[in-house]
Amino acid sequence: MPQNQVLILDQKQIQQKINRIAYQILEDNIDEKELVIAGIWDRGYKLAVRLQKTLNEIAEFQITLLRIDLEKQSSRLVAKTDLPESNWKNKVIILVDDVLNSGKTLAYGLGVFLNTPHKKIRTVVLVDRSHKIFPIATDFVGLELATVLKEHVDVIMDVEGEEDRVYLS
Numbered sequence: 498m499p500q501n502q503v504l505i506l507d508q509k510q511i512q513q514k515i516n517r518i519a520y521q522i523l524e525d526n527i528d529e530k531e532l533v534i535a536g537i538w539d540r541g542y543k544l545a546v547r548l549q550k551t552l553n554e555i556a557e558f559q560i561t562l563l564r565i566d567l568e569k570q571s572s573r574l575v576a577k578t579d580l581p582e583s584n585w586k587n588k589v590i591i592l593v594d595d596v597l598n599s600g601k602t603l604a605y606g607l608g609v610f611l612n613t614p615h616k617k618i619r620t621v622v623l624v625d626r627s628h629k630i631f632p633i634a635t636d637f638v639g640l641e642l643a644t645v646l647k648e649h650v651d652v653i654m655d656v657e658g659e660e661d662r663v664y665l666s
Contacts, residue, residue, distance in 0.1 A: 505650070506640065506663040511623070514639030515544070518621055519551040521637050525619065526558065526589055533585045534593060535563040535578075537606050541594035543654045544623055548593060561585070567605050574608040582613050590618045595652040597622040597638075600631030607633075624650050624663060 506514065526532060532552070536545025542564050549560050561584055568575035592606050603620055610618060619636040626644050644650065644665065651664045 502651070502664040502666045504662060505624070505642065505665050508661040511639075511654070511661050511663065512547075514623060515547050515551055518637045518639060519548055519555060522548070522552065522591060522619070522621075523556045525636075529558050529589050529616075531559040531561065531588055532591055533561045533563055533588050534591045535565055535585070535606065535609070537592070537594045537602060538564055538566045540596075540652050540654055541565075541602075541606075544595055544621070544652075545591075545593040547654075548591070548621065561588075565606055565609055567602060569602055569605070574605050576605060576609050578609060585610065585615065586613050587615060589616045591621055592618060593621045595623050595654070596650045597625045597633065597635055598628055598650075600629040600633035603633045603635075604631040623652060626650060 534545045534549050536542030545562060549562050552560055563585060564579040566577045590610055592603065594602055597603060607618065621637045622635050623639040625635050625638045625641045627641060628646060649666050651666060653659055653662045
């Protein structure tokens with residue numbers, strides 16, 4: 498670990514957060530038959546895959562995994578999904594990202610679903626830094642972390658040769 502990084506969550510703690518979020522999602526959707534878990538590429542999608550795996554162990558509903566690719570540097574919404582709109586129409590959507598900073602990425606992620614009818618949309622982040630400049634609220638959060646703007650939260654998940662970790666630098 499480089500000197501300027503502080504370990505925030507280790508592999509075991511990350512999985513504990515995922516487990517807790519999965520149970521919260523289950524409780525919020527106990528009467529549903531199907532959910533769509535939409536992960537923002539790439540670390541949000543990796544977290545979505547983990548959530549799907551945990552939910553498959555504890556819940557009976559069918560889960561559709563959706564990948565959202567955003568042009569995060571764009572000043573307007575530019576997004577692609579790996580499944581057609583019919584896969585999420587009139588369903589519960591769980592939008593997943595790793596870290597909530599300004600809220601722009603989640604806002605753009607929500608934009609993908611605005612022209613399609615749905616039952617409800619919920620948001621999940623592993624770490625919420627509370628520096629929002631967009632009016633975005635998270636429904637399920639692994640860890641709320643008060644940081645200064647110059648600090649950076651780095652989520653390492655599913656990187657070959659490295660354990661899952663969350664660092665503050």
